[in-house]
Amino acid sequence: MLNPTQAPEAGPVSAAAEAPLPGGSEITKARSLGQDAWRELRSNPIFWVSAVLLVLFLLMAAVPSLFTSTDPGHADLRNHYLGKPEWGHFFQPDWFGYNGQGQSVYARTIYGARASVIIGFCVTLGVTLVGGVIGMFAGYFGGLLDTLLSRLTDIFFGIPLLLGGMVLLQAFTHRTIWTVVLALATFGWMPLARVMRGAVITQKQADFVTAARALGAGTTRILLRHILPNTLAPVIVVATIALGGFVSTEATLSYLGIGLQSTVSWGVDISDAQNVLRDAPHVLLVPASFLSLTVLSFILLGDAVRDAFDPKLR
Amino acid sequence: MTTIEKTGAEPSARVEDADGGPLLEVRDLHVEFHTRDGVAKAVNGVNYSVSAGETLAVLGESGSGKSVTAQAIMGILDMPPGKIPQGEILFRGEDMLTMAPEERRKIRGRRIAMIFQDALSALNPVLSVGYQLGEMFRVHQGLSKKDAKAKAIELMERVRIPAAKERVGDYPHQFSGGMRQRIMIAMALALEPDLIIADEPTTALDVTVQAQVMDLLAELQREYNMGLILITHDLGVVADVADKIAVMYAGRIVETAPVHELYKRPAHPYTKGLLDSIPRLDHKGQELYAIKGLPPNLLKIPTGCAFNPRCPKAQDICTTEVPALAAVAEQDGTELPGRGSACHFWKETIHG
Amino acid sequence: MGRYVARRLLQMIPVFIGTTLLIFLMVYSLPGDPVKALFGQRASDPATVERLRHQFGLDKPLLTQYWDYITGLFRGDFGQSFTGRPVADLMADAFPVTIRLALLAFGIEIVIGVTLGVVTGLMRGKFLDRFVLVFTLIVTSIPVFVIGFVTVFLFGLKWKVITPTVQDSMDIAQLFAPAMVLGALSLAYVSRLTRTTVVENLRADYMRTALAKGLPRRRIIGVHLMRNSLIPVVTFLGTDLGTLMGGAIVTEGIFNIQGVGNTLFRAIQTSEGPTVVGIVTVLVLVYLVSSLVVDLLYAVLDPRIRYA
Secondary structure (H helix, E strand, C coil): CCCCCCCCCCCHHHHHHHHHCCCCCCHHHHCCCCHHHHHHHHHHHHHHHHHHHHHHHHHHHHHHHHHHCCCCCCCCHHHHHHCCCCCCCCCHHHHHHHHECCEHHHHHHHHHHHHHHHHHHHHHHHHHHHHHHHHHHHHHHHHHHHHHHHHHHHHHHHHHHHHHHHHHHHHHCCCCCCHHHHHHHHHCHHHHHHHHHHHHHHHHCHHHHHHHHHCCHHHHHHHHHHHHHHHHHHHHHHHHHHHHHHHHHHHHHHHHCCCCCCCCCCCHHHHHHHHHHHCCCCHHHHHHHHHHHHHHHHCCCCHHHHHHHHHHHH | CCCCCCCCCCHHHCCCCCCCCCEEEEEEEEEEEECCCCCEEEEEEEEEEECCCEEEEEECCCCCCCCHHHHHCCCCCCCCCCCCCCCCCECCCEEEHHHHHHHHHHEEEEEEEECCCHHHHHCCCCCCCCHHHHHHHHHCCCCCHHHHHHHHHHHHHHHCCCHHHHHCCCCCCCCCHHHHHHHHHHHHCCCCCCEEEEECCCCCCCCHHHHHHHHHHHHHHHHCCCCCEEEECCCCHHHHHHHHHHEEEEEEEEEEEEEEHHHHHHHHHHHHHHHCCCHHHHHHCCCCCCCCCCCCCCCCEEECCCCCHHHCCCCCCHCCCCCCEEECCCCCCCCEEEECCCCCCHHHHHHH | HHHHHHHHHHHHHHHHCCCCCCHHHHHCCCCHHHHHHHHHHCCHHHHHHHHHHHHHCCCCCCCHHHHHHHHHHHHHCCCEECCEEEHHHHHHHHHHHHHHHHHHHHHHHHHHHHHHHHHHHCCCCHHHHHHHHHHHHHHHHHHHHHHHHHHHHHHHHHCCCCCCCCCCCCCCHHHHHHHHHHHHHHHHHHHHHHHHHHHHHHCHHHHHHHHHHCCCCCHHHHHHHHHHHHHHHHHHHHHHHHHCCCCHHHHHHCCCCCCHHHHHHHHHHHHHHHHHHHHHHHHHHHHHHHHHHHHHHHHHCCCCCCCC
């Protein structure tokens, strides 16, 4: 699959190599799938839009003070209770108005990025590791192990992510970012396992794996050197899109009151804002927009990566 | 049967060949594909004709434009990215490129039918072969489902599929490669068209099955007196069934000839190269001949004769001037009927 | 086929046991005492707590409790909620409401989603295609609860075209807005899936054959293209009805619909173990049955797939 070199129809390769080819050399130049994908990705504006957005959100999570000097916890009930946004005051505390406690919505939204980004990345890392390993073992070894692991996947698939997360988190009286990560990872690894299993089964039957085995390569070597690199594309795509989903689910849990507690987070803020929806919709809409934009960026990135690896669907 | 011809200068369909005119005539056809990397010129001025009962073999490597020409004739090119900037495709004297789409559709399948290379992907995987065969009758002749099914069974028997009655409800994947190709042939034959275009009909098959399928096709062609355009890259297939041959390279016809003449005395270095690269028993132990180099990039066809970078006889003129398809004559000047070569040095090639 | 169904049913048993055991363990073995939670903030009398624990069998070993629950299921007994009402009764109230809501969402999703997918697939690259693509991306990105709030805010509070909360769950007109919100994500997904398969199949060789046969466009699209393109869509839709029912937690909360989602949410909040386990058990059954139906449907739609 990664080897596009083919003997030309007309004759042996050596003959082709000797001849100077003024016109015909470009299209036959060998390129690897990865290089091709990167070339494709670079020329895709959607990739750049999502990448720039994601870098922004990452910066927000890492150094929120870069964007605002206002303390998100600072409440000034007297002056600013439910103050309306001043759309012209860029980067000022009252840019997006104030919430019910008189806190700057802008500052809270900037600081709220951190929880979402950390949870999104950690859960994705966790599910990729857990799901990847389970899927790889099931796909590669097959037989009884595959049956057992596939049933285990089925069992967890029976409980939706949000529901499982709720039940698990309800048991914790004190919930931090890490309990949320644990809960989401526990019920979020199954799609990765399925994708990995499918990819490994496909790769296992590929000719180059048979060739490697014929040459005496061991199981570990075949898995790590030959199969794993070729399963990365679908796993990366699914993981990127899933990351958006985890960010969204985390916010939903917080909104339901079973997620983060006493942390500045988009979900918590949206949840608090629902009671003042009628009078001050901006308190809800601003963090909701940031949240949606983050999820959108990840979905767009995943789409762009998939298109780059599989251009025929565009 | 209805006829789709409009009244005009041309004779009507049923008095075919009364004046000896060809069934299909392609005149100066150009096809290009507009891709992101540029314009790929797939067909660059092709002329050929086929009469009833005649078999024209179109020979060439992949990318030579032989299949694209066929798709242009059928009207099944993907447009865009494909485009036909100039040329005419006359079917019984009428230019199909200027016809109304609905008129053209009625020619497809009924008057001109096509057999595809890979029957497994060319047949719809989720519809039974009986349905797909019967569809021809239901759409073009308005037959009922039941009658169409009976016709489908008849067709399957016609192409000698065993137990046709039992297998009419089976799906394409349940047949062997050879049987599937017979179904493709049956589908093309269904309405007894005037012309069949077979695009590498045996390439995907085993050698033993290839001969059976070719024989069947040739037999049915004789029986119905159909014109046949046989597209192939296999010189062996051509020799037995074709009447005349057109060799294509980089979207042009580089040589035309009656079949046996071509094998005896090729008049183009490319044809000669193709013939020399056929493995021969009497040359056992010698190194196989191969045309050096690769087929040209259609985005950047070499100037002059497209074959010049690979041609053993190339001179300076070959890189600057495009050779026209010239009539080929004997050394004494008597013209050889039906022969032409697009080489500046055809004389040296055929007589040298 | 009968053998295949039998085998699949047998395979479902371990999954059913596994999933219900998983939820059972989570509800009853994790920290947080449901009986204490019953008393809320008030200090509780240890003797009363002990009596209640005994009454609900919470003093038995966990696996014994699970065994009692499973054997009870076969008698149609889902147990009793801590308030004393049989869980089966609770569900009999809640499920019809949610089923109505889910079916409505399902219908919207099929009609709009498939139509959009087919149209955009055929018009790939045109303005409408781009527009729908952007629209589906936005819908996919916005969490359901935000979509719900925006709907309530715009249509309910600002323009007053819908009632912000559902008063009567028998009234389809009132259920329409929540059904749209509930089905929005699936709708976006269905339309993208349909578009993808339509685009993919448009390039298939058999489409070229159909064209070469001289079939009218209506027939090429309607029979040859659709018959192939809808296979993955139908199979997706098959599992989605169950997903919609389980996913109603947020939507029902926003529109104050007294269905399964709301009941489940309240039960989780109050550590109402029997109710949580009961509802999840039914949802798991729905999921298992629908995935079986999907597999059977697949084999019916695609002759290349055999029951193996």
